[in-house]
Every structure is written in C-alpha cells, then in structure tokens.
Amino acid sequence: MPRPVRAPVVMKTPGSLSEKHRRLLAYLGAAILILSVTLYLALPVAALFFRTTPELFLASLSNPQVISALWLSLTTSVISLTVVILVGTPFAFVHSRSNYPGKVIVDTLIDLPLVLPPAVAGFALLVLYGRMGLLGKYFHMMGISIAFTTLAVIIAQIFVASPFYIRQAKSLFEQFDQNYEYTARTLGASPVRTFLTITLPLTAGGLLSGAVMTFGRALGEFGATIMFAGNLPGVTQTMPLAVYVGMESNFDMGLTISILLVIISFIIMISVRLITRRGMPHA
Amino acid sequence: MLEAVISKKLRDFTLDLTLSVEPGKILVLMGGNGSGKSTTLNIIAGLLDPDTGYVRLSGSTLCEPAKEICIPIERRRIGYVFQNAAVFPHLTVHENIAYGLRAQGLPRQEIAERVSQMVGLMHLDELAGVRASNLSGGQKQRVALGRAIAIQPSLLMMDEPFSSLDIESTAAVKELIREVVTMMDIPCILVTHRVADSREIGNNAIVLCSGKKEWEGDSGFIPDTCSVCHCPSGSP
Structure with missing residues (x-):
C-alpha cells in the first residue's frame, strides 16, 4: 500500500518575514529607487532656482547681453526649425516611400549627427564652409563669409537638430496606412493634394512632436556653434554660449539664462508629452 | 463594360486573368489568401501596373503597357472601397x-446636392456631422460606399466589404451595393471570402488559385473548394 505523501511543512522561524512585511519592504525599495533617480536628475536643476532670487532674476533679465542671446537663440532656432520642416518633410516622405541604391547609407548619414560629438560636427562644418574650406573658399571668392556669422549658427543648428525631425517623420510615413492615400487618389486627388489633405493631417501629431524636439535641440546647441560660429555677442552668442561666458565673467547672467533654458526645455518636454498623449490614432 | 486581360509576375506566381463585367452586374472574385484577388483590383485601379495585357472601361483604354497607355489613378473614375473601408478618420461623414x-473641383452647390443625396441613400442623415473615427464598422462601410459612388464612377470595386461586419450590417450593406449597382448601371467587382455572400450578391464569379482562373460561372454555383489545390474557395 503506498504511503500518503505529506505536504512539506513550512516552519516559521522567528527571523522570517510575513507576506505583509515583504510587500512593505518591496514598496520601500521601489520608493527609494524612484526618489533617488528623480533627485539625481532634479537636484541640479533645482539648485539653479535656489541660487537666485526673483529680484535678481528679473534684474538680470534686463541685461542687454541676456536679451541679445535670448533673441538670437529664439530667432535662429525658429529659422532652423522652419528650414528643417520645409525640407525635411518632403525628404522624409520621398525617402520612406522609395527604394534606391545606397538607401541604408543615407539612413545612417541622417542619424549620424545624433551620435557625432557636437564639437566634431562644428569642426566638420568649419572644414567645409570655413574661409579655406572645401566649399568655403569658393564662397569667399564670391565675397560670402559663412563661418563666424549668424548664418553659421543656423547651419550648425540644422546639422545637429534635423535628425530629430527627419527620423520621426520617416518613421511616421513608413507606418502610415497607405490605403488612405490610395483611396484619395481613386477619388480624384492628385499626389500633392493627397499628401496635404490626408497624409499630413493624419501624421500631424507625430510631426509636431518631432518639431518640438528639434526646436529644443537647436535652442540648446553649444558645441558645433562655438566651433563653427564662434562666440560673438549679438552675432553668434546664443543662450548656451552666454551661459558659458557668464560662468567665467558674469555669474548672475549665466544663472538667469540657465533658468530661462530650463523653463523653455521643461515647456518643450511637457508639450511633447501632451502631444504624444493626445496620440496619433490614425497614423 | 469592363474588360481586362492581365498578366503580372508576382513573388510566388504569375497572375494571369481575363475578365469582363457588364454594366449593372456584380462579378465576385474569390480564392484563398494571396491568390491574386486584391492585386487584380489594384491593377484595374491603377495602383499597380500589369506586365502585359490591358484594362478597358466603357470603351476607353485605362492601361495597356504594349501601347504605353497608362491613365493616372485619379483620372480613371473608379470607385474603390478598400478592405478596412479607409474612411478618413479626421474628417466628418x-x-x-x-x-x-x-x-x-465641382461647384460648391453641386457638391452640397450630391453629398446630401448620398447621405440620404446610405441612411447616414443623422451622422453627417460625426467624425468618421467615431463610426461603427457598418457605418464606415456605408460612408466608404457613398464616397466611392458620389464621384459617379464608371466602375465600382470593393475588397472584402463584409469582413468586419456583423450579420445585420452585412445584410444592409449588401442591399445597398445591389441597389447602387442597379441604379447607376455600372459594372462592379467584389472580393469576398464567404461563399454564401458570393452566391447571394454576385451575378458571376471567378475563383482564383495562385493567380490562375480556377473556376468561372454563375455565382450561384461556386464550388466549395478549389479542385487544383483543394484550398477553400472561401469560408461558408
């Protein structure tokens, strides 16, 4: 006759934890982890705000160098973003819908500025457009200078920031249900009308999110700008460059601009989140 | 009248098909997955080019590679309803x-008249201002059908119009299709998987198997299975 199998008896030793305590410990561990990572990221930002007073912040805001850097950064970033959207959107569309030899290489080149150190990007732009550069020497012969001008700031911003928009646009157009486009075409719409009335509105949310990220990247651009455009107040000194100058000579100015950049960046990230949350249900 | 002689090399087989549909008649295209049904519709619509052959509609040639004739998609006047209806979700009905x-580019007055006519015909009166993304499957199919015939096409093509519909909506959409085809007196090609639907709605039917015409005849006599590879012509 087989012997009955007994279930193993778990002995509760005085040192063992109950399920309730175990869960409490898990919650505590998770809370510590979340808090420590959040603090690590938030404390340096918070330190900027603790270091100044509202009076000092407002007084520094009227500093002509701050106003000039703010104005230059905003105008160049808006111009860069406009160029990226106007050229990047049709480029991403055509690129995503066609197959051609070397497409993989073009894809890699689009992404390259994302991993390239900005200083290298600036140096490369200088080698190309500088007075003795590959193309720059011809521009120089025509009396056109690019390096160390506001145009150089824009070129540098476009170079480093455009992948954020193009990658996003490319991915949206690749995933887009083409039956919408085909339907529009069979109904009598031209390819351009189809793009403007169907493809663009249905991918607008994602494109907007890419545009906001591009604007943020252009606004924060430092390395390529200082290498290629220099640091001339009123001409090429954008906000990040003014922060660098402020750290050396005018701490309050650096602090004010840093806070301004933090606020703008925060608004940008919140915007992206809101746009993404609204979603791209049809793309 | 639609006449098509199509040959196109696809990845796994060559699509070779000859078909003709008279005005006011419905031709049902059946066959297993990947047998070439949707490709046939896409070639007729102009979304794909055939390697050889021709597509003629109401006496005019839409496409004939040998003569380098290829009318652009937007000028073919073909009402094409895709499988998922492809109703533009950001627009109202x-x-x-x-x-x-x-x-x-029709005048505003004419557009208003035709839309109101279609809205009435498709029983969409109460939904005219509703965004298409908020419609049910049956309502979307009716919008897609109304949109396709609003342009007064010379041919109506529908790819699996009943695939996502319940029994009630299927019956309503079938009734509408029949009504529209008879009223407009245009040829219609309909792709479906269900043998019962084909027998009920079609006048003629073609069963495709790997790009070849396996069976053709009165849709009331569609075989349940393909005699070549014994794949089902469709589901019952």
Missing part, C-alpha cells in the same frame, strides 16, 4: 463623401 467631389 459629410467631408468624407465630399472629398472626391472637391478634388474634382
């Missing part, structure tokens, strides 16, 4: 139906 009419 009214705007969806008006889309093709606006693209053709």
Whole structure:
C-alpha cells in the first residue's frame, strides 16, 4: 500500500518575514529607487532656482547681453526649425516611400549627427564652409563669409537638430496606412493634394512632436556653434554660449539664462508629452 | 463594360486573368489568401501596373503597357472601397463623401446636392456631422460606399466589404451595393471570402488559385473548394 505523501511543512522561524512585511519592504525599495533617480536628475536643476532670487532674476533679465542671446537663440532656432520642416518633410516622405541604391547609407548619414560629438560636427562644418574650406573658399571668392556669422549658427543648428525631425517623420510615413492615400487618389486627388489633405493631417501629431524636439535641440546647441560660429555677442552668442561666458565673467547672467533654458526645455518636454498623449490614432 | 486581360509576375506566381463585367452586374472574385484577388483590383485601379495585357472601361483604354497607355489613378473614375473601408478618420461623414467631389473641383452647390443625396441613400442623415473615427464598422462601410459612388464612377470595386461586419450590417450593406449597382448601371467587382455572400450578391464569379482562373460561372454555383489545390474557395 503506498504511503500518503505529506505536504512539506513550512516552519516559521522567528527571523522570517510575513507576506505583509515583504510587500512593505518591496514598496520601500521601489520608493527609494524612484526618489533617488528623480533627485539625481532634479537636484541640479533645482539648485539653479535656489541660487537666485526673483529680484535678481528679473534684474538680470534686463541685461542687454541676456536679451541679445535670448533673441538670437529664439530667432535662429525658429529659422532652423522652419528650414528643417520645409525640407525635411518632403525628404522624409520621398525617402520612406522609395527604394534606391545606397538607401541604408543615407539612413545612417541622417542619424549620424545624433551620435557625432557636437564639437566634431562644428569642426566638420568649419572644414567645409570655413574661409579655406572645401566649399568655403569658393564662397569667399564670391565675397560670402559663412563661418563666424549668424548664418553659421543656423547651419550648425540644422546639422545637429534635423535628425530629430527627419527620423520621426520617416518613421511616421513608413507606418502610415497607405490605403488612405490610395483611396484619395481613386477619388480624384492628385499626389500633392493627397499628401496635404490626408497624409499630413493624419501624421500631424507625430510631426509636431518631432518639431518640438528639434526646436529644443537647436535652442540648446553649444558645441558645433562655438566651433563653427564662434562666440560673438549679438552675432553668434546664443543662450548656451552666454551661459558659458557668464560662468567665467558674469555669474548672475549665466544663472538667469540657465533658468530661462530650463523653463523653455521643461515647456518643450511637457508639450511633447501632451502631444504624444493626445496620440496619433490614425497614423 | 469592363474588360481586362492581365498578366503580372508576382513573388510566388504569375497572375494571369481575363475578365469582363457588364454594366449593372456584380462579378465576385474569390480564392484563398494571396491568390491574386486584391492585386487584380489594384491593377484595374491603377495602383499597380500589369506586365502585359490591358484594362478597358466603357470603351476607353485605362492601361495597356504594349501601347504605353497608362491613365493616372485619379483620372480613371473608379470607385474603390478598400478592405478596412479607409474612411478618413479626421474628417466628418459629410467631408468624407465630399472629398472626391472637391478634388474634382465641382461647384460648391453641386457638391452640397450630391453629398446630401448620398447621405440620404446610405441612411447616414443623422451622422453627417460625426467624425468618421467615431463610426461603427457598418457605418464606415456605408460612408466608404457613398464616397466611392458620389464621384459617379464608371466602375465600382470593393475588397472584402463584409469582413468586419456583423450579420445585420452585412445584410444592409449588401442591399445597398445591389441597389447602387442597379441604379447607376455600372459594372462592379467584389472580393469576398464567404461563399454564401458570393452566391447571394454576385451575378458571376471567378475563383482564383495562385493567380490562375480556377473556376468561372454563375455565382450561384461556386464550388466549395478549389479542385487544383483543394484550398477553400472561401469560408461558408
């Protein structure tokens, strides 16, 4: 006759934890982890705000160098973003819908500025457009200078920031249900009308999110700008460059601009989140 | 009258098909997955080019590679309803139906009249201002059908129009298709998987198997299985 199998008896030793305590410990561990990572990221930002007073912040805001850097950064970033959207959107569309030899290489080149150190990007732009550069020497012969001008700031911003928009646009157009486009075409719409009335509105949310990220990247651009455009107040000194100058000579100015950049960046990230949350249900 | 002689090399087989549909008649295309049904519709619509052959509609040639004739998609006047209906989700029912009419540059008054006619015909009166993304499957199919026929096409093509519909909506959409084809007196090609639907709605049917015509005849006598590879012509 087989012997009955007994279930193993778990002995509760005085040192063992109950399920309730175990869960409490898990919650505590998770809370510590979340808090420590959040603090690590938030404390340096918070330190900027603790270091100044509202009076000092407002007084520094009227500093002509701050106003000039703010104005230059905003105008160049808006111009860069406009160029990226106007050229990047049709480029991403055509690129995503066609197959051609070397497409993989073009894809890699689009992404390259994302991993390239900005200083290298600036140096490369200088080698190309500088007075003795590959193309720059011809521009120089025509009396056109690019390096160390506001145009150089824009070129540098476009170079480093455009992948954020193009990658996003490319991915949206690749995933887009083409039956919408085909339907529009069979109904009598031209390819351009189809793009403007169907493809663009249905991918607008994602494109907007890419545009906001591009604007943020252009606004924060430092390395390529200082290498290629220099640091001339009123001409090429954008906000990040003014922060660098402020750290050396005018701490309050650096602090004010840093806070301004933090606020703008925060608004940008919140915007992206809101746009993404609204979603791209049809793309 | 639609006449098509199509040959196109696809990845796994060559699609070779000859078909003709008279005005006011419905031709049902059946066959297993990947047998070439949707490719046939896409070639007729102009979304794909055949390697050889021709597509003629109401006496005019839409496509004939040998003579380098290829009328652009937007000028073929073919009402094409895709499998998922492809109703523009960011537009209202009214705007969806008006889309093709606006693209053709018709006067505003005429657009309003035609849209209102279509809205009535498709029983969409109460939904005219509703965004298409908020519609049910059956409502979307009716919008897609209304939008396709609003442009007064010379041919109506529908790819699996009943695939996502319940029994009630299927019956309603079938009734509408029959009504529209008879009223407009245009040829219609309909792709479906269900043998019962084909027998009920079609006049003629073609069963495709790996790009070849396996069976052709009165849709009331569609075989349940393909005699070549014994794949089902469709589901019952």
